[in-house]
Amino acid sequence: MHVYRTHTCAELTRENVGDTVRLAGWVHRIRDHGGVLFIDLRDHYGVTQVLCDPDSPVFSEVEKVRSEWCIRIDGNVKARDESLINPKIPTGEVEVFIRDMEVLGKADELPLIVFGDQEYPEETRLRYRFLDLRREAMQDNMKLRSDVVRDLRQRMWDLDFREYQTPIITASSPEGARDFVIPSRLHPGKLYALPQAPQQFKQLLMVAGFDKYFQIAPCFRDEDPRADRSPTDFYQLDMEMSFATQQDVFDTIAPVVAGTFERFGGGKRVDAPETWPQIPFAEAALKYGTDKPDLRNPIEMQDVSEHFRGSGFAIFASLLEKDGTEIRAIPAPTGGSRKFCDRMNKFAQEQGLPGMGYIFWRPDNDKAAQVIARINEIEQNSTGMAMIAVKASDGQTIQGDRSEVLGRLRDDLESIEYSVEAAGPLAKNIGPERTEAIRQQLGLGVGDAAFFLGGKASDFEAVAGRARTVIGQELGLIDEDRFAFAWIVDFPMYERDDEGKVDFSHNPFSMPQGGLEALDGDPEAVLGYQYDLACNGYELVSGAIRNHKLDVMYRAFEIAGYGRDEVEKRFGGMVKAFQYGAPPHGGCAAGIDRIVMLLAGEENIREVMLFPMNQRAEDLMMGAPTEPMPGQLMELGLRVVPKD
Structure with a gap:
């Protein structure tokens, strides 16, 4: 035995x-x-x-x-x-x-109970992660993660990609986040860096003629933490291919991602990859307030500036007299009650804005208003086939499942004569003609509402995007039984900071659309062959067609303030390689942690990572980071300068 x-x-x-x-x-x-x-x-x-x-x-x-x-x-x-x-x-x-x-x-007295679903502070769970991982939910999450990695790897092999491992210690590279740096003992005063991504190495593999590469790659970025992002390290499915267009990359990686979601998504619907929309970045910002939209939410924002220009609502009318301003509407189907509108106005104030203007449309008939209220309540709060009983406009009880009751209530509403009237502070100020024009543009009806934000888009767009999400959640508009994907394309190559300095807004190694000629005009008008894949409000994949031409590369970095000498110093390997027959190439990387987080139905990425850091980038279990020993500092030729 x-x-x-x-x-x-x-x-x-x-x-x-x-x-x-x-x-x-x-x-x-x-x-x-x-x-x-x-x-x-x-x-x-x-x-x-x-x-x-x-x-x-x-x-x-x-x-x-x-x-x-x-x-x-x-x-x-x-x-x-x-x-x-x-x-x-x-x-x-x-x-x-x-x-x-x-x-x-034997086991000492337990700091957390493994059996059951008791909630414990995250600090306790991370400090005793070896116990936390014994819990059934955590075991399931980690097994799911392992299965997903194996599935992604096999799908890439099936597409004739080969897996290659790139270095973990390399040179610093400006890729949008801070590096983790490593002092060199053999070269005092010089630093290595942990790679933010295998970006340069995978491009060099293409120059070396390997054609199709992938790797389950660890990436290291000294970032501020979020619920959907680790502050130190993460893993991604990294891939690159030669002689490829943007569409070739989409056609390759989309079935891989879709297949994994179909296999491990618990029966949720996954749209066919060929139906995934390709949304320009500017359109995504306008309609959704974000470059990672949740398309399960049907709400699309619209510019309604013309309806407020010269109107009786002085705040918006005066805003529109300034350059670069607009008024944007967030439709809210079934949100047409003053109580809900006031609640959303309070939400905007909690986000640091003065508030959100609103209009809601109601019938001028009390019976119709009561029927609409019942319809909205059922749509927002009841699901499935449970029996429902409500009163019709004549006082008779309507009983049945959700679908049957909604159908009979809508028939009841059609039998009532009523007109639609606009309500709310904005409606009184701009008058019935403008409110009706807004309603027609937004495609809204009785029982619906719309919220309005104005100014420079950069000042309110993020809040508008969050408001869209909250409205969709509270009104029950989000299809929870679906993974909704969308490619976001045509990212701007550059952006300006508050002081007017131009810098890369995305991956600095991307090919600008239009090549060298496109770089002669306004930097903020230059678009790159850069793309992201969004799913349910999260960025899952990011990539680009690479800039493989030296003259274009020099000019692209020059616009961002990097002279030729600095480019050659920072990216000497790539500069040399591009002198010897570099093929056109492109690729992307899919975030494994976020993929597993979505598949597991978790809202915090630390729930699908074995030994994550806390929100202050501390490993409470291992006690990292630690203070260096004096001998270590001496060997490396370093000293610690205390902060004031």
């Missing part, structure tokens, strides 16, 4: 009844039923119920075990009584009577 186990805790079935077996695992739960001890014994694979009574030669020892002790037991497999079968687990038809036991590892 094996020294630790003959079976895992998920293997025993009715066919094993009568067998003598050995199991090893953790004490998941202990129950004392009148002197009979029942233990749920857990390992990585599942749970088996083992039991012990005073007839067992080790009963007194079993009485001493506690939760999360690691033990080994020998025993006989017995069939459970029919009334005690547990159909929820594979081993639910059997149990093991303990004949012998060995304690492999």
Whole structure:
């Protein structure tokens, strides 16, 4: 017999009844039923119920075990009584009577309970991550992550891509985030950097003639933390291909991503890759207020400036007299109540804005208003086929499932004569003709609302995007049973900071649309062959067709303030390589952590990472970062300068 186990805790079935077996695992739960001890014994694979009574030669020892002790037991497999079968687990038809036991590892008092769904502060969970990872949900998340990585890797191999490993220690590169730097012992005063991405190396592989490359690559960026981003490191599916257009990259990676989501998405709908829209960056910013829109939400914002220009609403009218300003509307189907509008106005104030103007459209008939209110309440709050009972306009009760009741209420509404009138502070100021024109432009009807923000788009666009999301959530407009993908294309190559300095807005190694000639005009008008893939409000993939021509590369960096000498110093390897027959090439990288986060239904990326840092980029379990030892500093020729 094996020294630790003959079976895992998920293997025993009715066919094993009568067998003598050995199991090893953790004490998941202990129950004392009148002197009979029942233990749920857990390992990585599942749970088996083992039991012990005073007839067992080790009963007194079993009485001493506690939760999360690691033990080994020998025993006989017995069939459970029919009334005690547990159909929820594979081993639910059997149990093991303990004949012998060995304690492999005792456990002190637990700082967090592994069994159950208790909530603990994140600090506690990260400090004792080895215990947190024993929990079923975390085990499932990490197994899902492993399965997703394997699936992505196999899909790339099936497309004739080969996996190559690129260096982990390299030179610093301006790729949009801060580097983690490493001082060199052999070269005092000089630094290496951990790669933000394998960007330059994969391009050099294309110059070297490898044609199709991929890698499950670790990336390191010293970034501020967010719920959907690690502040230190992450993994991505990195790929590059030669002689490829932007559409070639889309046609290659989209089926890979779609296939993984179909396999691990829990039955949620995944639109066919050929139907994924390609939305220009400027259009995405206008309609959704973000370059990673959630297309499960049908709300699209629109510019309604002309309806407020010269209107009686002085705030918006005066704003529009300034250059670069606009008024944007956020439609809110079924949001036509003053209570909801006031709640969204408060949301805008919480985001740091003075508020949001609003108009809502209501019937001039009380009976119609009551029917519309019932329709909206059912649409926002009830799902499935549960029975619903409501009053019709004549006082009679309408009863049935959700679809049936909504249909009969809409028929009831059509039988009532009413006119649509606009309400709200804005409606009073701009008059009925302008409010009707706005309603027609937005395609809204009775019972709907619209919210308005004005000024320079850069000042309110992000808040407008968040408001769109909140409105969609509160009104029940988001299709939760879907993964909705969209390519965002035509990113601007450059942007200006508050002081007017021009810098790259995306990947600096991208080919500008129009080539060298495009770089002679306004930098902010230059578009790049750069693209992102958004899914359900998250950026999953980012990539570009690369700039492989030296004259274009020099000019592109010159506009961002990097002279020829600096380019050659920073990117000497690429500069040399491009002198020897560089092919056109392009690629992308898909964020594995975010993919798994979406598939697992989590909202925090740390739930799908084995040993993440906290929001202050600290490893509470290992105690990192640590203060350097004096000997280390001396060896590296460094000293720490305290901050004031």
